[in-house]
Amino acid sequence: xxxxxxxxxxxxxxxxxxxxxxxxxxxxxxxxxxxxxxxxxxxxxxxxxxxxxxxxxxxxxxxxxxxxxxxxxxxxxxxxxxxxxxxxxxxxxxxxxxxxxxxxxxxxxxxxxxxxxxxxxxxxxxxxxxxxxxxxxxxxxxxxxxxxxxxxxxxxxxxxxxxxxxxxxxxxxxxxxxxxxxxxxxxxxxxxxxxxxxxxxxxxxxxxxxxxxxxxxxxxxxxxxxxxxxxxxxxxxxxxxxxxxxxxxxxxxxxxxxxxxxxxxxxxxxxxxxxxxxxxxxxxxxxxxxxxxxxxxxxxxxxxxxxxxxxxxxxxxxxxxxxxxxxxxxxxxxxxxxxxxxxxxxxxxxxxxxxxxxxxxxxxxxxxxxxxxxxxxxxxxxxxxxxxxxxxxxxxxxxxxxxxxxxxxxxxxxxxxxxxxxxxxxxxxxxxxxxxxxxxxxxxxxxxxxxxxxxxxxxxxxxxxxxxxxxxxxxxxxxxxxxxxxxxxxxxxxxxxxxxxxxxxx
Amino acid sequence: xxxxxxxxxxxxxxxxxxxxxxxxxxxxxxxxxxxxxxxxxxxxxxxxxxxxxxxxxxxxxxxxxxxxxxxxxxxxxxxxxxxxxxxxxxxxxxxxxxxxxxxxxxxxxxxxxxxxxxxxxxxxxxxxxxxxxxxxxxxxxxxxxxxxxxxxxxxxxxxxxxxxxxxxxxxxxxxxxxxxxxxxxxxxxxxxxxxxxxxxxxxxxxxxxxxxxxxxxxxxxxxxxxxxxxxxxxxxxxxxxxxxx
Numbered sequence: 001x002x003x004x005x006x007x008x009x010x011x012x013x014x015x016x017x018x019x020x021x022x023x024x025x026x027x028x029x030x031x032x033x034x035x036x037x038x039x040x041x042x043x044x045x046x047x048x049x050x051x052x053x054x055x056x057x058x059x060x061x062x063x064x065x066x067x068x069x070x071x072x073x074x075x076x077x078x079x080x081x082x083x084x085x086x087x088x089x090x091x092x093x094x095x096x097x098x099x100x101x102x103x104x105x106x107x108x109x110x111x112x113x114x115x116x117x118x119x120x121x122x123x124x125x126x127x128x129x130x131x132x133x134x135x136x137x138x139x140x141x142x143x144x145x146x147x148x149x150x151x152x153x154x155x156x157x158x159x160x161x162x163x164x165x166x167x168x169x170x171x172x173x174x175x176x177x178x179x180x181x182x183x184x185x186x187x188x189x190x191x192x193x194x195x196x197x198x199x200x201x202x203x204x205x206x207x208x209x210x211x212x213x214x215x216x217x218x219x220x221x222x223x224x225x226x227x228x229x230x231x232x233x234x235x236x237x238x239x240x241x242x243x244x245x246x247x248x249x250x251x252x253x254x255x256x257x258x259x260x261x262x263x264x265x266x267x268x269x270x271x272x273x274x275x276x277x278x279x280x281x282x283x284x285x286x287x288x289x290x291x292x293x294x295x296x297x298x299x300x301x302x303x304x305x306x307x308x309x310x311x312x313x314x315x316x317x318x319x320x321x322x323x324x325x326x327x328x329x330x331x332x333x334x335x336x337x338x339x340x341x342x343x344x345x346x347x348x349x350x351x352x353x354x355x356x357x358x359x360x361x362x363x364x365x366x367x368x369x370x371x372x373x374x375x376x377x378x379x380x381x382x383x384x385x386x387x388x389x390x391x392x393x394x395x396x397x398x399x400x401x402x403x404x405x406x407x408x409x410x411x412x413x414x415x416x417x418x419x420x421x422x423x424x425x426x427x428x429x430x431x432x433x434x435x436x437x438x439x440x441x442x443x444x445x446x447x448x449x450x451x452x453x454x455x456x457x458x459x460x461x462x463x464x465x466x467x468x469x470x471x472x473x474x475x476x477x478x479x480x481x482x483x484x485x486x487x488x489x490x491x492x493x494x495x496x497x498x499x500x501x502x503x504x505x506x
Numbered sequence: 507x508x509x510x511x512x513x514x515x516x517x518x519x520x521x522x523x524x525x526x527x528x529x530x531x532x533x534x535x536x537x538x539x540x541x542x543x544x545x546x547x548x549x550x551x552x553x554x555x556x557x558x559x560x561x562x563x564x565x566x567x568x569x570x571x572x573x574x575x576x577x578x579x580x581x582x583x584x585x586x587x588x589x590x591x592x593x594x595x596x597x598x599x600x601x602x603x604x605x606x607x608x609x610x611x612x613x614x615x616x617x618x619x620x621x622x623x624x625x626x627x628x629x630x631x632x633x634x635x636x637x638x639x640x641x642x643x644x645x646x647x648x649x650x651x652x653x654x655x656x657x658x659x660x661x662x663x664x665x666x667x668x669x670x671x672x673x674x675x676x677x678x679x680x681x682x683x684x685x686x687x688x689x690x691x692x693x694x695x696x697x698x699x700x701x702x703x704x705x706x707x708x709x710x711x712x713x714x715x716x717x718x719x720x721x722x723x724x725x726x727x728x729x730x731x732x733x734x735x736x737x738x739x740x741x742x743x744x745x746x747x748x749x750x751x
Binding site: 396398399401402403404405406407408409412416417420421424500502503504 | 558560583586587589590591593595597598599600601602610611614615643644645656659660663
């Protein structure tokens with residue numbers, strides 16, 4: 001090398017653009033860089049393709065190609081009539097669809113179910129779309145007003161009184177149970193060795209009960225008076241509305257700032273009045289449809305939506321309780337969580353349905369569906385508690401210290417700083433539990449509630465539609481329904497996660 | 507001399523069996539700037555965390571602006587409203603924007619309307635020279651910027667006393683200066699400050715008094731000139747010889 005290497009350089013001609021020698025974009029590029037770029041990947045690609053071939057092709061063949069699309073009964077779906085090996089028998093689903101959606105809900109009343117579902121969608125959709133305004137009003141309507149309206153729509157029935165009567169009734173029940181307990185103690189005192197002690201204690205409790213009886217006497221008297229008027233519901237409504245509005249006015253800050261609270265409580269009561277009037281609740285309301293007639297998708301949705309909506313607050317409360325510094329609350333939370341997590345859901349449902357009535361006092365009954373709902377809510381709540389606790393544990397102590405240093409109370413620190421961050425960490429886990437709850441609702445069929453799957457299995461028994469492919473068609477249909485709901489929840493949770501974690505993207 | 511704004515008397519604290527603070531007495535006058543230094547584990551952070559009741563103590567008494575804080579920690583909320591704090595690790599709320607970080611406490615503790623709180627917050631963000639970042643999230647800012655936001659956040663509550671717990675220790679060397687400059691500005695405006703720091707330059711420039719702590723006790727307290735030029739106690743001399751080269 002005799003050439004002198006020059007350190008200065010000036011380009012004379014600019015280079016033209018050339019295509020890449022190896023294509024890395026498009027389908028060919030994908031094959032080259034991802035699918036067939038190494039022996040392992042070639043093997044995996046072939047195995048994957050085979051798997052797809054053996055699952056998708058038969059499914060499409062069964063659900064679409066070989067399916068029978070119309071017919072009046074089983075004969076349409078038999079191979080000898082159709083002329084080929086029949087896949088899915090869709091006319092069967094078509095014929096059974098009302099049963100799969102409503103169960104044994106009386107046909108004449110099914111508009112009520114439709115109206116409830118429509119209301120749910122109308123209220124839920126705007127809640128799920130972040131861009132739309134008035135979130136707190138919307139949430140209030142969906143979480144507080146809708147359940148009440150849905151109850152009177154689906155179940156029917158009316159009301160005999162309002163807030164005042166209910167308060168008086170509850171207090172009276174409470175008082176009667178105190179007196180009852182006292183009298184039981186006095187009775188057992190006659191036979192026991194520590195008789196005088198029990199007698200004294202019982203007398204004391206009865207005395208207390210009598211005292212309470214006279215304390216609440218003005219309330220019960222007012223109730224009986226209102227019940228005596230011609231329009232007990234409306235009289236009671238007026239009194240309750242006046243009392244609550246006054247309290248809201250006073251709590252809102254009186255003459256200076258209470259106007260807003262007063263206006264919103266008056267608006268609430270006007271809304272309640274309209275609902276009572278529209279649904280005729282003061283005259284017995286809609287005809288009652290007892291819950292043992294409910295079924296199908298209706299039960300599945302009622303159980304899962306109630307479970308989802310109630311289990312999260314229960315879970316948050318238990319998770320906070322488990323981290324509490326007050327021993328009694330902590331021990332209660334731990335015991336509660338561990339108990340419900342340690343018991344299978346089937347046991348819980350079985351216990352709630354068949355054994356709980358044995359323990360409850362004779363005249364005290366709870367509806368079967370409600371028992372199952374409570375069981376599922378508490379069960380899922382315990383699981384959610386552990387999910388939430390995981391999120392809370394991820395928040396550094398400095399966060400609550402900083403909030404405390406700014407003068408925020410424990411409640412405000414928890415609700416503004418700790419929970420918002422903690423829950424964001426565990427959105428995938430929370431939704432995981434929701435999805436599993438949605439599918440677990442099918443277990444209620446074990447306690448004589450006919451959910452979607454239960455109604456489906458009941459429909460298999462119909463000889464009119466008994467064909468070799470009936471069961472397969474039914475399960476395929478139910479599977480598609482379950483998948484649509486669960487996949488919807490999953491996608492929505494991804495969207496929420498992405499949106500709420502904006503602060504973690506740099 | 508007027509009544510001190512912070513008065514600590516006979517303060518004793520134990521972590522289990524470990525005696526962290528031993529008979530600490532300290533009186534801080536209004537407008538005074540005190541730098542607390544000492545080796546790690548000497549109890550200096552614990553001391554200033556006791557002032558706004560982030561740590562409980564077993565014996566003694568702290569009076570902040572006439573509000574008494576005894577071992578039973580009554581009046582905690584009242585004291586915390588008077589005292590602002592800046593932490594070593596910033597502790598901004600990562601899920602809230604810078605502006606929301608600064609308006610949260612005024613809105614929820616002092617019940618100030620949101621609009622007014624935002625005006626005040628912007629005023630303080632301008633004072634720490636980052637008003638244009640108000641809508642960013644803390645995670646999108648540098649450490650120095652975050653710490654300045656933390657100072658602004660504490661100031662929005664109009665505290666009478668500011669506590670700084672090693673405010674520059676978690677920062678890159680290049681960012682220490684911007685935070686210290688902010689603190690110097692604050693000192694020049696007459697804020698009462700208690701600063702735990704190893705920044706001896708800051709102590710020399712700003713402090714009225716330097717307090718040296720070791721093993722949970724105040725070993726020596728003096729004006730910065732005296733403290734650095736003529737330390738009295740052997741432990742102080744050793745400490746200064748270690749950090750001043």
